[in-house]
Amino acid sequence: MAKIAVCGYGVVGKGVAEVLTENADSISRNAAEDISLKYILDIREFPGDPFEKLFVHDFSIIEKDPEVTVVVETMGGVGAAFDFTKRALLSGKSVVTSNKELVAKFGHELIAIAKERNLNYLFEASVGGGIPIIRPITQCLAANRLDSVYGILNGTTNYILTEMIQNNASFEDALHQAQANGFAEADPTADVEGLDAARKICILSDLCFGRHIDPEGVRTQGITGVSLTDVEYAKRLNCKIKLLGRGLRTGADSATAFVAPHLVSVSSLLSNVDGVMNGIVVHGNALGDAMFYGAGAGARPTASAVVADVIDAVKHSKARKYLDWLDAPPGYFTDSCYVRSRWYVRAETSLQQIGWAFGKVNFVTYPGASTTESAFATEEYDERTMQKLTSGMNVKSMFRILD
């Protein structure tokens, strides 16, 4: 009988308690041992909750209980969550988390502590919710040199963009709808400004390329600048606008990561990842492209990934040696402004000026399009060059095209 504690009884914490109870049979069969929830840590009281008797308010009760071998951290943030994770590891307990902010910021430190003590720090749920992605990258693709990883990493923004594309909803209407449906928080900043996606692409890049990338250094552009006009022009380019996180190997020991809206060809599988779903593409030199698709958020899908990690931690008391990345040497992180791509530009400017700047471009229009602005797709340039070339234009939107 393995005993575990859950810290943080929010959406994911509740989902974990629920899945552990509902699927107890198959879980104990897979873990080759019963798994029992002994404590739930939360500052709040939950009178009438089915797990009412398990609540504690002081982490040291969990920390000091030698029966607890695995601590689940579903609190979020990098304050108490960091403190409790460290203390749990230092007191000999493995830790499982869904906290992308903590993993992206301090994952390398926490993994190092776990490894030293031969414990596990597992975080399958931190990227892509319930989608299996961390283990596939680290185990199943271990024979590959991984060159790039990218995808739709945030369900809230993908829901909003899908509403704009499919139902012609404005950004504001789509956001309100997302909030009404529980797909967006009251303060949607972390989602719509791309911060959530930035944390996730950092974790994926860390795993794929082997070194820590600080999310704070990552260029992050959200979707607040995407208008229905852009959606319409994108359609004329046979594309959908999607918010992508992208990680790229840029040299023998260098890499970059960034988050930005992209025009994605409708013929690609990724462009068909709609609504709150996530899709993540990994490119390996032996495998080629693989894509992983599923629910990127939500109580039960995320709990599915957390509990799989709990099973793994229970079955393997020793540290999972494949989950690992190192600090980055100076010069490892390449600014993504040097990444080349084709671009979509919408600007108030003269055709003549566009011609001077870019030579031949691919103009697009649609019935009812504004007559005061032009939209076009360019050849491949890096972002700095694009800024120079468009410097005299009144640029309304400028997004990369994914090729």
Added chain:
Amino acid sequence: MAKIAVCGYGVVGKGVAEVLTENADSISRNAAEDISLKYILDIREFPGDPFEKLFVHDFSIIEKDPEVTVVVETMGGVGAAFDFTKRALLSGKSVVTSNKELVAKFGHELIAIAKERNLNYLFEASVGGGIPIIRPITQCLAANRLDSVYGILNGTTNYILTEMIQNNASFEDALHQAQANGFAEADPTADVEGLDAARKICILSDLCFGRHIDPEGVRTQGITGVSLTDVEYAKRLNCKIKLLGRGLRTGADSATAFVAPHLVSVSSLLSNVDGVMNGIVVHGNALGDAMFYGAGAGARPTASAVVADVIDAVKHSKARKYLDWLDAPPGYFTDSCYVRSRWYVRAETSLQQIGWAFGKVNFVTYPGASTTESAFATEEYDERTMQKLTSGMNVKSMFRILD
């Protein structure tokens, strides 16, 4: 330094040798040990081959060499491959394979031998080529009760159907093209008749539902009965015709598996899996749907999966306890003729007779369609009922619709 042997120097065996050499650095980093190819077993000679010096023709050389800890079986078939796998396990070596026929037919026996000796029998490459699917199912989805697994499991038939759908090629032309491009064998029977997909859906069902399903008992319908006329009618139903392998839990301790062409809605992600690519959907009660996509065949993608298993076998000398299924009790396997679905029917018959048999149906037509036959989509029925209802009609095609 871990030493391994490859048995069978065909497409996959060559790919394994190539990937082991090309990615030696990252492989030894991931395995925490160098991995060296000591022997290649083949009955043929390969003069001038870069691995010329490694060839042996007698399996007992490998069997008796205590330095060899992992044997890769890329021979195919259930004859010598079965014999060598058993002998390798009995002489204390883990075995890694891409041989779906052997795993589908005798996987439970070979896993049992491996477990008894605390060795590994690993087969990630047996389904979906390089797509990570075996580990995700068994590890990442361990917290779920898995209810169904289905997908496009054969690249050759998906290539042929894609050519028919996108380029209006006849089945024969598309098959010749597939053969010319190396996507189909000279004798394409195992692919086009669905046998390859049947083996794969058995392995997936074994893993998802926990008990052995014999591929020989699985209803298997290939794509030779799919015509351009059907493709055209399917388009009018907003569907694409795809060859699917499907595994379904049918009760507390029963399941079914089958292979058949299906009409798949164009709005689904699976319908957009085109060409030689594979896509596999798994449904879990906590996660919902997840899809795994990538190259389902080919030397390097398949080698990617094989070598990942080799790394796993080298890192973990003890048996992977999660890879496991049991013999099935009598009554476990449900005949798929009892699975209900909507159906697409094309038949030479009168509207009156269709009305008598089905009541209201959804008729479809297209400009230039034959006037002597009717095509329609039905409500949900099982296959036996469908056979009764259509017994007086001259049925040309009858395919399930995936909902």
